[in-house]
Amino acid sequence: MIRSMTSFADGEILAGELVILCELRSVNHRYSDVSVKLPDRLRFAESDVRRLIGEKLKRGKIECSISYKKQLSTQNFVVNTAVVEKLLAATQQIAEHMSAPQAFSALDVLLFPGVQQENETDKESLREKIITLLDQTLNKMLATRTREGLQLAELIADRCLKIQQLVVAGHARMPEVLNNLRSKLTARIVELVAEPNYDRLEQELVLMAQKLDVAEELDRLETHVTEVLHTLKQSEPSGRRLDFLMQEMNREANTLGSKSADREMTQISIDLKVLIEQMREQIQNIE
Structure with missing residues (x-):
């Protein structure tokens, strides 16, 4: 399940004469970076708070703020x-x-x-309330991150479909590219020599065709797209894997552009890089 790393959630719970409040904020980050803010009275629960956040959220810059206030109706001075x-x-x-x-x-x-003077509090009872509140707030955040993740997955899948269409167009264009190249080289050699060596010409054409053949790059792009679509369906966090696949896809698109000997093939390469960059920007926000 794809999840976004950007989200916000809050909640509160009653604990005796106290109202415990919790706020969670998360944004994208390469790793897991958790910061916790607790008042001195609740500092004893920090390790439990960090542990629970680490179990629920695997990646992102996460800020957790837990505070409390006294109920006016029960406040004794x-x-x-x-x-x-x-x-x-x-x-x-x-x-x-x-x-x-x-x-x-x-x-x-x-x-x-x-x-x-503040009344003495039962720390274990208060700890349970804090953990209960944090768990509820984390579940709210996970629900939001999941909803946004589904939207991101749809955007990425749509661009994968467009990349597949461009790959098909690239394969279809290759025979025409090679024929045009053959015609140009043949005409050029006929102009330069009275009796051209067609056997040598054929060898040169084969070598040049191998250098300009982008079938391998197109095939790898298709393989990477299939892997991206497969990864989008995985249950574990997969943002890093998707980011790696974007790097590989961009490399193939660049090679395709450098080998291009045709205006239409160059345009395909440009369109591919635009789509890959759009996906990369979205993937930066995936857990």
Whole structure:
């Protein structure tokens, strides 16, 4: 199954007094590059997060952000009175050295780091919630990547069909190319010598025909196209293999162009390279 590497998914889950939020973004990349952002309170689950992402996504630059927020309906403010007393004592000392001390409210004190105490959380229960949420979000991302992958596969298959048509046209054109070459060389030699050596001419024609024969390149292009269509149906990630096949197909198209002794065959070579480049651009985004 062909999958795109570009996608986005998000989700959230309730974990006690917390709402855990997850965002996943992925773009194309040659290898697997995973970055994870977690708040300190959830840092203990990072290895599990990376493991699950690695199991589900085999290739791409993947950014995973997991955060949390407290539910307002269940949020309890537990004040660390020891910290408050030290804070007030410190502010009083500072105020003694100020010409015009600034007043501050109880809310200012409440926002000071360490004044509010967070309830202890059951890490194992929280870990399970994080993994459940991440698994759900990854499945959403996989569904999106699969839908986009099917669209890419259709575009590539359509271009493969056009390449096959050009290969057929190239095979059909070859006899005419060789006949035209024979006629031109024969006429040229007749002009140059009064009694041409037709046996030698025939040998030269055979050698030149071998150099200009592109049947092998056309056959290999057909083989590569068949392999591309076969690869599109595979279940495992196949972006790298498809990229390799594009390199091979481009090499054959270039050779075809360099051997071309005919305007129509040159045009076939150009059309082939255009189609191959279009496929290569799409394949860069396949897992």
